[in-house]
Amino acid sequence: MTATVTRVSQVDVHDPRIDPVPDGWAAFRARCLPPVWDYELLRREAWLAKNPPVLAVVREGDRVVGALSVMVCRGWRAREFGPLSGGRLRPRWAEVYLPLLSGYPAVVFDDGVDEHAAIRQFERALRDHVGPGLLGVIYRAMNPELVPALAGRGRVAREIDPAAVLRNTYSTVDEWERGLAPGIRQHLRPDVGTEAGFGRTDVDPHELAVLLNAHRARQDERAWAGGQRSRIGGLHMDTRSPISPGYLDALVRRQDVLTRTYRDDAGRLLGFNTMIDHPAGCAVHHWAAQPSAAGGRKGLYVDCYARCVAHMIAEGRPELTAGRAMLAEKTALGFDTRSLWSVAVPRPVLGR
16 A cells, blocks of 8 residues: 655744744644744743754645754854844854754654655755855754655765663663663662652752753863764864753743752752653753762762663653763663764755
8 A cells, every 4th residue: 555645835934033833833743742842942942042943844734744943053153142144145054953952853754744855845945044145954963764855966964973762671670770780880879869850940940051051061072072973074063052041941840841950968959850751752851960070979870860761661651862972871871872864965955
């Protein structure tokens, strides 16, 4: 029996800072997307980013059948947040990327969508939206099954650092713990205070943001020093922005985000984690901790991951994903990897 192919009729590009929620968006997002695609979160991210995201919505008639999250980038040293366009002739490039959840692709389609046609129509719509200054598009951290629709003449595809994935083959968390080396197990259940809950309103988002941005800066320097494959042509191409307290305040209040905090006896924040919970799988979203030199506890992340694994098993989720950093440490916790690819498309072949 021949499968029915969904034909794309229209692709619209929306700026979350000024455009209303697209018609039909809530139903599509609830069907297949994690919280980072929530339009209010996109709005906060866009106003507080140096390279604000736009949302491309793919339609078949009135029905939303796909979406792409896109950062319109102006340069690595830009200092202005929530910038205006700056003119359609200004050189810019676009990155189809989820900077706050890099282990997931920023392209989602319903089953049966003609992905090749949808991608070409998206590129033409983005070219019209950005203007003549658009130099090209980079699709970052794509699943391998998307690559055939993205690739083509004049397009460059390369494999990048994979995402860490723990598949749920366990009946109890004790079964998972027995697979850990003794040196890893010693960090479970540390002697520090910990609290966790969905929809938390008792945490200070500024305190979380300071710890998280400092942690990300250290992590990024380690990746750069180690030659992480996401670096292109020897350039330090990190187009992400610092994460704002306003964004975290909205995120941790969500009922599908579990936030865990660790504190010492004096109440000082030692570490925190946000985990996205979804029937399709859990995701370790943010993790940050004080370094040992600043009074942090060595191996605190092991206990955090153990608690995320326990939730995955208890709720029967199929997998737990954990981003692209610290792969050696995650392998020691039983994680496997999922291949990811990036595809670069220069302007002359956009839409072709």
